[in-house]
Amino acid sequence: KSAKREKNYLSAVKTALWEPLVTSRGLWPTQITHLLQLARGLHSRQMTREAEMVEAREDDGGIADIDALSNSERIERLVALGRRAAAGETEARKAIVLLRESDCPYRRLSALLTVHGSRDTAMLLAALHDPSRTVRYRAAALLTAMGSDAECLAALEKTLDPALRKTLLARLARRRRFDVNDTFLSAREDIPLGLHLFGSEAHVQARLDDIASLIDLSPAARRYPTLVLRWFDAQFATKGRFDRRLHGLLAPLLPHLAQRAPGRTLETLRLLVGDGCGLAVEWLFHLALPT
Numbered sequence: 001k002s003a004k005r006e007k008n009y010l011s012a013v014k015t016a017l018w019e020p021l022v023t024s025r026g027l028w029p030t031q032i033t034h035l036l037q038l039a040r041g042l043h044s045r046q047m048t049r050e051a052e053m054v055e056a057r058e059d060d061g062g063i064a065d066i067d068a069l070s071n072s073e074r075i076e077r078l079v080a081l082g083r084r085a086a087a088g089e090t091e092a093r094k095a096i097v098l099l100r101e102s103d104c105p106y107r108r109l110s111a112l113l114t115v116h117g118s119r120d121t122a123m124l125l126a127a128l129h130d131p132s133r134t135v136r137y138r139a140a141a142l143l144t145a146m147g148s149d150a151e152c153l154a155a156l157e158k159t160l161d162p163a164l165r166k167t168l169l170a171r172l173a174r175r176r177r178f179d180v181n182d183t184f185l186s187a188r189e190d191i192p193l194g195l196h197l198f199g200s201e202a203h204v205q206a207r208l209d210d211i212a213s214l215i216d217l218s219p220a221a222r223r224y225p226t227l228v229l230r231w232f233d234a235q236f237a238t239k240g241r242f243d244r245r246l247h248g249l250l251a252p253l254l255p256h257l258a259q260r261a262p263g264r265t266l267e268t269l270r271l272l273v274g275d276g277c278g279l280a281v282e283w284l285f286h287l288a289l290p291t
Contacts (some may be wrong), residue, residue: 066110078110082117095121105132113136121147128155128164136164144171149180156184162192169198173223178203194219201227212249221253225261229254229268241272 066074084092087090099111108130127139131229143155152172159165178200185191185199196207197219204224208231221228233245257265
């Protein structure tokens, strides 16, 4: 079939180029011959590429039709593919390599889903440097869920993208894997202060004075409300309860603190009310209102 197609193709080229140009003497016959040879070479390479693609589809381990599947069926197929690869099946491993090395980000993203079955976290570490942002961030989410402490620490150290590093720290903190975050944050001196808020309570407490002097304390108030309130109590005891800077720091945090630690927040406000602080009286009124 390919020989017949090539013969028909060259015949069409000859009919389209040779006869009009020779008749009109637009080009010499030797130039026409050169053009035909060039066309034959291009067509031959195209036929070779098509044959390779057909062969790859025939030996793709069952992933040729994943684009046509529904989302649930596609995930089920990819997880099963990962399990087969983990069991040592050669075709499944080749299929995962085809997905991972594809030029299409959607295919590379599909390769990550096979990790649910294969538990190949090394693929996730490599995917953190993928050109596609979607692939990188999906790899970060899977790595924080499946990777060991050593692998997550290696990811934090090797990641050059500040936003991706912050995402890794945030996801590890969400899963309460504070040992990894504390190890990384304590070993680096060039880490922005804001990232220290993703450490454990003990780590944040040790850096809270520095953090409060430079950045917003809202993330700390949401994550460690009792710690932040104890810090404010200590600051009011040292600097006086009418310190306007402390009032300015506390006011935007009160909604977060009241929602997460209402009893402890009321204790701090009552102490301020006892000294006649108008801010505390106003917030006590708002806290008493029905929501």
